[in-house]
Amino acid sequence: MDLEERITEALLSPRSKSIMLLGGPDTGKTALAAIVADLLSKKGRAGVLDLDMGQAHIGPPSTIAWGLVEGGFKRWEEIKAEGFYFTGALSPPGNMLPSLTGAKLLMESAQAKCPKLIIDTTGLVTGPIGRLYKQYKIDLLRPDVVLAVQKNDELEHIISPYTLMRSPVIIRLKPSTLTRIKGIPRRAGFRAERFRAYFEGSRVFEVDMNRCGVRYTRDGGEEELEGRLLSFRDHAGSDICLGVIEKxxxxxxxxxxxxxxxxxxxxxxxxxxxxxxVF
Ligand SMILES: Nc1ncnc2c1ncn2[C@@H]1O[C@H](COP(=O)(O)OP(=O)(O)O)[C@@H](O)[C@H]1O
Ligand SMILES: [Mg+2]
Incomplete structure (x- = not known):
């Protein structure tokens, strides 16, 4: 798919340092992120910040992550996570604090290394949750450009209040006709495959909770812990690896x-x- 000239021009402008993709599920955001990453990375170093913890293309599911693309986009599998942040969840509702906090922290690290950054997001755009989550994400990350992919006008409740603002520049576009509906089973299958690949060759070991800090992304552990994901965080506050609680x-x-x-x-x-x- 070729991007329209007006879009290419806006993306290549030196003022466009960060470009956020917005759209409902299966509107082709991730496919578009790859196309934009291909375009920008042929001109210089480009970063991709993947904020979709449910359909994570960089890093394992439940995390948000960023990676580098140089000399053209090849495959998502080839992009190594330069940094990731554990949200503890597979979708934003109920997990907005870790999701937004991680987004901001990763954005800072990625922008320190990349003159161009593409930000892919979840398809959560409906209702008050979608509106607030996306608006506060825009306020916090301050993208220079928002590529708003909408079938009809489903993003207007999020983006129209920005009309008179100097930034971001909002570019509206229709989903590509090549876009395919993935649906819930294919999404779950993709996630299971990503988890399988991540945990392949894992070892099983004991973690002594008296010898490290213990935090929760949501409740305080009153509920069943078995089967839950956790993350190991280093002394500098960066996530280093995920685990699954077996007992x-x-x-x-x-x-x-x-x-x-x-x-x-x-x-x-x-x-x-x-x-x-779920593997
Ligand atoms: N421009 C395109 N060319 C080919 N396939 C596309 C294109 N855009 C989307 N698709 C396909 O449509 C499906 C949904 O696209 P995706 O980018 O994953 O959507 P989103 O990230 O918005 O959920 C995927 O299977 C993807 O491969
Ligand atoms: Mg996507």
Whole structure:
């Protein structure tokens, strides 16, 4: 698919340092992110910030992540996560704090290294949750350009209040005719495949909760912990690896965790999420 000239021009402008994609599910945001990444990375270093924790193309599901694209976009699988942030969830509702906080932190790291950054987002655009989540994300990340992909006018409740603002420049476009509806089963299948690949070759080991910090992305562990995802965070506050809780013995502060974390890796804190990993 070729982008219209007016869009290419806006994206290549030196003023367009960050470009956010907005649209409902299956409107071709991720496909468009690849096309934009291809265009921009042929002119210089481009970053992609993947904020879709449910259909994560960079990093495992439940995380948001960013990676580098140089000399043209090839495949999502080839983009290594330069940084990731665990949201503890597979969709934003109920998890907006970790999702927005992570988005801001990753955006800062990515922009420090990339003159151009493409921001892919979830398809959550309906109702008050979609409106607030996307508007506050725009306010927080301050993209220079928003590419708004809409079939009808479903994004207007989010973007129309920005009409008189100097930034972002909002470019409206229709979904490509090549866009295919993935639906819930294919989405779940993609996620399971990503989890399988991530946890392949994991080891099972004990985590002593008395010897590291313990946080939760949502509730405080009153509910069942078995099956839940967690993240190991280092002393600088960066997530280093995910794990899945196989057994929890809270009386003794012990967790049995399956994770690809290398033996001997030092971590300062574990963050226990709400979502479980379904393989
Ligand atoms: N321009 C395009 N060319 C070919 N296939 C496309 C194009 N845009 C979308 N698709 C296909 O449509 C489906 C949905 O697109 P995707 O980018 O994943 O949507 P979104 O990220 O908005 O949920 C995918 O299977 C994708 O491969
Ligand atoms: Mg997508």
């Amino acid at each position: 929890a013995d809270l009386n003794n502060g012990l967790l049995i965790v399956r994770s690809p974390l290398r033996a001997g890796t030092v971590y300062a804190c574990i963050i226990i999420g709400r979502a479980t990993a």
